[in-house]
Amino acid sequence: MSKSISAQRWLVESILDFSLEKFLEFMAWAIENSHEKNFFVPRLQGYYRNVENFNAVFVFASQDNSIHATARFIDGKMFVEPEADKSWNVKIVFSDVNAFWKLMLSSGDGIVEAMQANETQVFGNLNYLYKFGFLLKDLIFERLGLEPFDT
Numbered sequence: 001m002s003k004s005i006s007a008q009r010w011l012v013e014s015i016l017d018f019s020l021e022k023f024l025e026f027m028a029w030a031i032e033n034s035h036e037k038n039f040f041v042p043r044l045q046g047y048y049r050n051v052e053n054f055n056a057v058f059v060f061a062s063q064d065n066s067i068h069a070t071a072r073f074i075d076g077k078m079f080v081e082p083e084a085d086k087s088w089n090v091k092i093v094f095s096d097v098n099a100f101w102k103l104m105l106s107s108g109d110g111i112v113e114a115m116q117a118n119e120t121q122v123f124g125n126l127n128y129l130y131k132f133g134f135l136l137k138d139l140i141f142e143r144l145g146l147e148p149f150d151t
Contacts, residue, residue: 020060020097021069021082028071028078030139043143050135052076056128059084059091060100067097071132090124090132104136 034047054073061068061084068084084091094100099119106114111129114120122129140146 020067020100021080024060024069024071024078024080027135027139028080030143031076031078041143043145047139047143048076050138051078054131056089056131057085057087058128058132059088061091061093062097063093063095088124090122090126090128092129093121093123095119104133105140106133 030044031048031051033041034044036045051073053076055075056073058071058073059068060071065084068082070081070083070085070088072079072081072085092100092103094103095118099114103111103114103120111133115122
């Protein structure tokens with residue numbers, strides 16, 4: 001731990017770092033399990049339809065490369081890999097995980113603002129970034145019914 005950051009900030013960032021890959025895995029689980037009609041979380045039913053006929057590879061990485069993951073969408077399924085794939089449709093590089101969540105939970109202008117503030121860099125097709133943002137927000141706010149929060 002660097003002396004330049006507080007223990008509290010280090011702890012929060014460590015938890016957020018861990019949560020990125022775990023959230024991607026949860027998203028994959030939600031897609032996989034949203035096919036079942038009698039599923040124990042009925043609001044998830046049909047979530048998989050958001051990725052039908054969608055094929056793309058997303059790479060997520062922190063600027064210092066201490067955090068990295070790949071989300072691969074193939075034929076209506078999502079696979080998560082703990083390493084950054086060398087081949088991708090979109091790559092999102094963020095200064096810290098809080099910047100990642102800020103980007104992903106933003107709408108329209110917020111995405112542009114996050115990129116202009118150099119908190120995140122996006123390489124590749126921006127349409128995929130908007131698609132991923134939709135998937136994330138649909139899961140968190142619509143399907144799970146969580147309230148928006150400040151990042």
